Amino acid sequence: MNPPRAFSHIDTWVFDLDNTLYPHHVNLWQQVDARIGEFISAYLKISAEEARIIQKDYYRRYGTSMRGMMTEHGVHADDYLAYVHQIDHSPLEPNPAMGAAIAKLPGRKLILTNGSTDHAGAVLARLGIGEHFEAVFDIIAAELEPKPAPQTYDRFLRVHGVEPLRSAMFEDLARNLVVPHQLGMTTVLVVPDGAKEVVREDWELEGRDAAYVDHVTDDLTGFLERLSG
Known part of the structure; x- marks a missing residue:
């Protein structure tokens, strides 16, 4: 079995939005x-x-x-x-610690979401971290083909000029990391904090032991702080 891919060579950081940049237990x-x-x-x-x-x-x-x-x-x-996407975003709290950790990561930061840019904008505004991201690639930019469709990642990489071998992908659904890993990205699965109750189906929580998952964390802010520290 190959060792998990590292981060020393990463210059592009790609984040999913929902249940990744905020905790699952917010249940937004x-x-x-x-x-x-x-x-x-x-x-x-x-x-x-x-x-x-x-x-x-x-x-x-x-x-x-x-x-x-x-x-x-x-x-x-x-x-x-x-x-x-007509929802109440108020359960989201500002997360300056995460913002600071993202800011310290070397290189570009992008969001790749199956949601809309309007929803992403509302989430990022509530979290107070929007300024750290260069762009949001949403379901419209994906021509309505959601992750995990391979063409969606191809389109994202092409539109934003991303080199997958120098990129990391953060996701809450393991199945959405299969293609990024095949492309050469370092993959991180963001899982729920075991101490909090979350509403997810069993299959959504699978995959943390999969070969295409390089790293697993239930504390994204802490994980990013260790990387940038």
Whole structure:
């Protein structure tokens, strides 16, 4: 087994947004999750229970529920994104320690998210760390193809001129690290703090022992502080 990849050569730092740059236990994503269910229920004129089953099935099969709704039912992305991201961001607290740790990392910092730039902007503003990021590559920039689709990473790397062999990727879903690792990126899986209750499905928490996961942390701020220290 190969040793985990290191960080000494890294000059580009790529971060997922939701459940990565803020802790899982804030459960902000739960609000989005609930809105997705409401959207599917209303759009397909089905019960909340039926909508939930479809929502989770599409999430697993297509990378996002939105992609499934677009593919299977012709949903317009703009309508979907506008609805599901209408949430209360106030549970997020400013995180100056994380901001300082990110600022100390050598080189560029980018965000690669399956969400929208509006949602990312709101999250970064609440955390108080937006100034540290050069750009946000969102689901629209990805031409509505979510991670873990290989073409999404290819497009991201091309648009932002990123050299994967000198890049690190931080993610809360292990499956979204498979392609980055294949491309040569150093991968970090951000997992929930075991002391806090989180609302996740079992498969979302898998993969911490996978060969494509170089590092695992339940404290991103502390992890980044050790890197930049």
